[in-house]
Amino acid sequence: KLNYDDRLFLMVGRHFKFLKVDTILGVSAAGDYSEVLTSDGNKGLTHKSMKEWEARLPAQYFIRVHRSTIINMEFVERIEEWFNYSFRVYLKGVEEPFVISRRYAAKLKEKLG
Numbered sequence: 795k796l797n798y799d800d801r802l803f804l805m806v807g808r809h810f811k812f813l814k815v816d817t818i819l820g821v822s823a824a825g826d827y828s829e830v831l832t833s834d835g836n837k838g839l840t841h842k843s844m845k846e847w848e849a850r851l852p853a854q855y856f857i858r859v860h861r862s863t864i865i866n867m868e869f870v871e872r873i874e875e876w877f878n879y880s881f882r883v884y885l886k887g888v889e890e891p892f893v894i895s896r897r898y899a900a901k902l903k904e905k906l907g
Contacts, residue, residue: 795849795850795852796815796850796851796852797815797852798815798816798852798854798855799814799815799816800814800815801813801814801815802814802815804830804838804840805840805841806830806836806838806839806840811838813830813832815851815852816855816866816868817832817833817834818830818831818832818833818851818856818866819831819832819833819865819866819869819885819886819887819888820863820864820865820866820869820885820888820892821844821847821851821863821864822862822863822864822892823844823861823862823863824839826841827839827840827841828840828841828842828843828844828847831888833869833886833887835887844858844861844862844864847864848864851864855867855868857898857901857902857905858898858901859883859892859893859894859895859898859899859902860892860893860894860895860898861895861897863892863893865883865885865892866885867905867906869885869886869887869888870883870884870885870886871884871885871886872884873894873902874891876893878896879896879899880893880894880895880896880899881893881894881899881902882894
């Protein structure tokens, strides 16, 4: 398990980087990889599964909102209703919203409750 102020040593693209956990906006599945999005606008592919990220990231800050997406709740700007009882979440500094599936919307409401 990681703490919010820990650093990760990750292979991002072809280079290893130290990445502070508190700078991670979100993690998205990308085939056999996962894409990490950071608060400074960088994106990088790494060889970790979503299950591994979910197990290691601190649960008080990070929540899975979709089968393929984990977000950092500290960066949530707003949440909008979308179609078919799903939602879209906008993160600070990110133009494209992430979809919150119906399955995970209830968990998010409970956590934010």
